[in-house]
Amino acid sequence: MIRIYVSTVIDASADSVWGRIRDFNGLPSWHPGIVDSRIENQQSSDRVGCIRHFHTRDGGMIRERLLALSDYEFACTYEILESPMGVEHYVATLKLTPVTDGDRCFAEWSAEFECAEGRERELSDLIGGEVFQGGFNALKRHFARR
Amino acid sequence: MLQRVLRSTIIDAPIERVWAVLRDFNSHDRWHDIVAQSRIEAGQGSSQVGCVRNFALKDGHQIREQLLTLDDAQHKLSYCILEASVPLQRYVSTVTLKPVTDGRRTFWQWESTFATPPGQERELRDMVAKGVYEAGFDNLRRHLQQGADLRTPGSAPMPMGLPLACRRVTQSAYGGPEVLVVGDSEVPHPAQGQLRIRQRAIGVNFFDVYLRRGWIPAMLPLPGTLGMEAAGSVLDVGEGVTDFVAGDRVVYMAPQPAAYASLRNVSAEHVVRLPAHVDDDTAAALLLKGVTADYLLRDLGRVKPAARWLVHAAAGGLGLLLCSWAKRLGVRVVGTVSSEDKARLAREFGCEYVIVTKDYRFADAVKQHFGDGADVIVDGLGDAAREENFKALASCGHWISLGQVSGALQPIDPDLLVSKSATFSRPVAFAYVPTKASLAERAQRVWDGLGDGSIKRPPIERYSLEAASRAHEWLESRRSTGTIVLLA
Numbered sequence: 001m002i003r004i005y006v007s008t009v010i011d012a013s014a015d016s017v018w019g020r021i022r023d024f025n026g027l028p029s030w031h032p033g034i035v036d037s038r039i040e041n042q043q044s045s046d047r048v049g050c051i052r053h054f055h056t057r058d059g060g061m062i063r064e065r066l067l068a069l070s071d072y073e074f075a076c077t078y079e080i081l082e083s084p085m086g087v088e089h090y091v092a093t094l095k096l097t098p099v100t101d102g103d104r105c106f107a108e109w110s111a112e113f114e115c116a117e118g119r120e121r122e123l124s125d126l127i128g129g130e131v132f133q134g135g136f137n138a139l140k141r142h143f144a145r146r
Numbered sequence: 147m148l149q150r151v152l153r154s155t156i157i158d159a160p161i162e163r164v165w166a167v168l169r170d171f172n173s174h175d176r177w178h179d180i181v182a183q184s185r186i187e188a189g190q191g192s193s194q195v196g197c198v199r200n201f202a203l204k205d206g207h208q209i210r211e212q213l214l215t216l217d218d219a220q221h222k223l224s225y226c227i228l229e230a231s232v233p234l235q236r237y238v239s240t241v242t243l244k245p246v247t248d249g250r251r252t253f254w255q256w257e258s259t260f261a262t263p264p265g266q267e268r269e270l271r272d273m274v275a276k277g278v279y280e281a282g283f284d285n286l287r288r289h290l291q292q293g294a295d296l297r298t299p300g301s302a303p304m305p306m307g308l309p310l311a312c313r314r315v316t317q318s319a320y321g322g323p324e325v326l327v328v329g330d331s332e333v334p335h336p337a338q339g340q341l342r343i344r345q346r347a348i349g350v351n352f353f354d355v356y357l358r359r360g361w362i363p364a365m366l367p368l369p370g371t372l373g374m375e376a377a378g379s380v381l382d383v384g385e386g387v388t389d390f391v392a393g394d395r396v397v398y399m400a401p402q403p404a405a406y407a408s409l410r411n412v413s414a415e416h417v418v419r420l421p422a423h424v425d426d427d428t429a430a431a432l433l434l435k436g437v438t439a440d441y442l443l444r445d446l447g448r449v450k451p452a453a454r455w456l457v458h459a460a461a462g463g464l465g466l467l468l469c470s471w472a473k474r475l476g477v478r479v480v481g482t483v484s485s486e487d488k489a490r491l492a493r494e495f496g497c498e499y500v501i502v503t504k505d506y507r508f509a510d511a512v513k514q515h516f517g518d519g520a521d522v523i524v525d526g527l528g529d530a531a532r533e534e535n536f537k538a539l540a541s542c543g544h545w546i547s548l549g550q551v552s553g554a555l556q557p558i559d560p561d562l563l564v565s566k567s568a569t570f571s572r573p574v575a576f577a578y579v580p581t582k583a584s585l586a587e588r589a590q591r592v593w594d595g596l597g598d599g600s601i602k603r604p605p606i607e608r609y610s611l612e613a614a615s616r617a618h619e620w621l622e623s624r625r626s627t628g629t630i631v632l633l634a
Contacts, residue, residue, distance in 0.1 A: 008248045009156050099253070101155045101283065106244065106253040133248060 001089075002120050006132040007108045012143035014098040014105035018074045020139065021094065024052055024066050030142065031135045033057055051081065060084040067091065074098075074105075080113075085123060087113040107136060148236070149271050152257040153279040159290045161245040161252045165221050167286065167295050168241055171199050171213045177289035178282050180204055191311060198228065207231045214238070218381065219393030227260075234270060235261040254283065309334045310342070310381070312409035313634065315614045318369040320360025323618035326372075326406075328611065333409045336384035340411045343396060345378040347430035348405050350609075350617055350630040352462075352526070352549055357403060358618065361554070366403055372614075373405025377420065377429040378634075387414050395420040397429035399437065399585070401576045406614055408634035415582050418589045423597055431606045431629040434575060435464045436592030437585070438548070439471055439601075441578040446546055446571055447522045451476030456512055456520035456538055458527050459551070460497050461488035463629030466604035468524060469495040474600040480515055482508050484624050491627055495602055506530045506552065509537035519543060529553040536562065544569045604628040 010017050020030050025045035027034040037054035039045050040063075045052070051065050060083065068077040074096035080087060090113035097106045109132040115123050157164050167173055172192035175184040183202040187210075190197040195216050201209040209230040216223045221243035227234055239258035246253055256279045262270045289295060314331040336342040351374060357366040366372070377397040380390050390396065398417040404410060420429050443449045455472055459465045460481025469479050473496030481497040483489050489500040499515050501508045506527060513519050519540035525531065528550025539545055545568060547555055558570050579585040595601035605628035609617035613632075620626050 005245075006247050007245060007253070009246055009251065009253070097253070097255070098154065099156060100153045101280065104156070106154070106156070106246070108244070136248065 001112055001114060002124060003110070003112050004124055004128045004132065005108070005110045006128050006136065007106065008133075008136045008140065009099070009104055010096075010107055010136070010139055010143055011104045013103055014074050014096040017096055017105055017107065017139060017143065018071070020142070022046070022069070022071070022076070024050065024069070024076065024078070027052070027054055030138060032138050033130060033134055052078075085126070086119065087115050087123060087127075089114050107139070109136070147267075148259050148261055149267055150257070150259050151271055151275045151279070152255065153275055153283070154253065154255040155283040156246065157252045157254055157283075157287060157290065159252060160250045161221060161243050163290065163295065164252045164254065164286070165218075165243055167289070168243070169193055169216060169218065169223060171197060171216075171223075171225070174199075174201070177294070178278075178285050180277060180281065194311075219379070232270075232273075233263050233266060234274070235263075256282065310409055312407050313611055314371055314408070315373075315406035315611065315632075316369050316371050317358065320358065320363070320368070323358075323615040323622070325358065326615040326618060328614065331407065333407075333411055336382060336387075336411045338385045339387060339413055339415070340384040341387060341390055341396070341414050341417055342381040342383070342409065342411050343376070343378045343398070343417075344381045345376040345405070345408055345410055345634045347377045347426040348373050348407075348611065348632040348634060349375040349430040349432075349434060350621060350632060351375075351434060352551065352621065354403070355618060355622060356550075371404040371406050373403050373407075373632075374401075375399040375430060375434045376405040376410065376634075377426040377433075381409070383414070384411075390414060390417065390419070395426070397426075397433050397589075399434045399575070399579070406611065406632060408611060416585065418586050421593050421597075424593050427606050427608065427631050427633075428596065428603060431463065431631045432467065432592060432596070432603070433589060435467050435629065436595075436601070437579060437588045438464055438575050439467045440588045440591055441573070441575070442468065442524060442546065443472060443475060443477075445578060446573060447524075447544065449475050449477055453477050454516045454519075454521045454540065455479045456508075456516075456523045457481045457497070458523075458525055458531070459483070460492040460495075460500060461627045462526070463604050464524075464526070464548075465492065466495045466628060467601060469497045470602035471595060471600065472496070473498075474595075478516075480512055480520065488627055491605075495604070506534055509534040512538040516540070522546065524548060526550070527552050528555050532556065536566070536568075539566055539568055542567050542569075544571065546571045546573065548573070606631055608633055 025037050025039050027037050035055050037052055040051040040053050043050040048066055053063050063082040064078045064080050066078050077093045080090040092111035094109045170192050172184050172186050174181040180203050182204045185200050186192045187198040198212045210228045211225050212228050214224045224240040227237040237260035242255045244253040309332040312331055312333050315326050315328050317325040319325050354372045380392050380394040382392050396417050398412050400412050400416040455477050457465050457468050461483045472479050479497050480499045481492045482501045484504050489502050492500045501511045519538050521540050521543050523545045525547045526549035530552035607630045609632050611632045611634045617630050
């Protein structure tokens with residue numbers, strides 16, 4: 001089992017950052033690596049169990065199922081159903097925690113998965129770096145511009 | 147109504163440095179301005195769960211607080227107020243740190259719940275939130291900026307550099323179970339290539355009894371500590387260890403004994419990570435025995451369907467493991483045991499025929515059941531069963547001597563083997579796991595077997611580490627069944 005953990009501090013309240021990332025169908029509007037997204041079977045994008053179907057910038061198709069969504073804890077958990085990355089049993093959580101001193105929040109993105117032997121490093125770099133840190137960097141840039 | 151206060155901040159220092167200060171339950175008088183004096187009562191260690199700190203605050207108040215939990219892997223601790231001149235009732239507080247991975251900073255959350263006398267809710271909430279938590283954030287920030295944590299004696303920069311107290315079973319003479327004595331000891335920071343493991347379950351093997359009696363003094367110089375295997379969590383790692391991190395659940399079998407302790411340093415070479423479905427007790431009870439069963443069946447015994455195996459001590463840990471696993475592979479197993487109760491257990495685990503004998507007489511019964519005799523004998527009995535074992539062996543049979551409960555086996559004459567074209571083996575488990583990869587592979591087959599039901603888990607008897615000598619008495623009484631673990 002591989003575990004990835006990436007965290008950062010974003011200069012905006014947990015409420016505002018959550019407003020930007022809570023929509024399970026909204027990746028293209030804030031994550032630079034994602035070009036399109038739709039929810040399968042016309043389900044609502046905050047319905048637990050719904051499946052998002054999206055493409056990355058390099059054309060890869062990924063399907064992910066929403067496993068948990070909590071507006072109270074600012075957290076969202078999902079699993080990968082289909083992807084070109086070659087990961088198995090992939091479950092990830094994106095979570096915000098308010099920082100009480102100052103208008104900012106602590107953001108964590110973590111994943112657990114299995115993969116073929118020898119690919120651990122490459123996949124950790126891809127997921128932890130381009131996907132998670134890449135997403136955080138975009139959020140930090142967005143909220144710094146305000 | 148229960149009051150809740152929560153405050154959080156970001157500290158510009160890596161988590162290890164912040165944690166090194168906060169995990170010391172006696173550190174507040176060095177960095178928190180409201181605390182004038184702090185001491186730990188009753189001479190306990192200041193990171194010992196259960197220890198009580200006694201605060202004198204600068205405003206004259208007195209507070210006694212007890213450390214409830216301390217988790218180095220999660221960077222989390224909790225404590226409660228036992229007694230205070232401030233009217234905070236049922237006060238329980240938690241401190242959590244998390245790393246900010248893109249900048250070597252630390253997220254720190256400090257929270258509590260408590261009750262107050264009516265009318266004082268707001269006043270006390272403010273006091274806790276501002277006077278204790280927010281002021282504490284600022285004070286610690288200043289303390290770290292000044293580098294005071296690196297200079298002040300008693301607050302080492304890295305907690306993992308410190309030796310840690312543990313309980314350990316030692317013997318200063320060879321002899322009976324009574325030579326095992328439990329006492330306090332220390333385990334230093336792990337050396338290069340080592341892991342420091344917080345052990346929760348320790349496997350007891352009959353081999354430990356041989357060492358305790360002084361049969362192989364070279365392996366257990368005095369004073370010495372027994373134990374070849376244990377399961378627990380990695381506390382910290384030595385230089386050069388890259389494949390384990392603090393918090394990993396692990397089990398090990400090491401060729402040098404010293405497992406009868408609550409804490410131990412062990413070379414990462416002998417350690418494997420545990421899958422979630424295998425609990426600590428099972429892992430500690432079955433690693434060495436499982437690896438032994440694995441090499442017996444796959445390598446030494448070259449198991450074939452319908453092969454005829456004779457397994458002595460069939461209701462012991464290794465015996466039961468072998469019975470169920472061998473049966474699943476199509477082997478016919480006859481076992482010997484010393485009582486009817488054990489016979490029932492052995493049959494339940496797949497033994498097709500069980501011989502109950504207290505005086506090591508079984509050859510005739512084996513030959514009657516198997517015809518020619520046994521193709522493979524797994525022998526833990528030793529010298530008293532020497533003649534019977536040879537008699538029970540089929541032509542071209544393989545006699546595997548693993549132990550000698552009844553006494554050291556006298557030398558076997560090669561000419562004796564000729565008469566049955568027999569093979570004699572005297573294997574050592576560690577020779578079958580010469581590399582980390584081979585240990586991981588054999589262990590994985592054991593976990594898989596337990597997971598998919600092809601190995602039935604033998605019963606586990608549990609003793610406290612403090613009662614190690616009683617566990618040995620029980621093992622030697624020949625009344626025990628299954629496996630024994632010590633819980634630390």
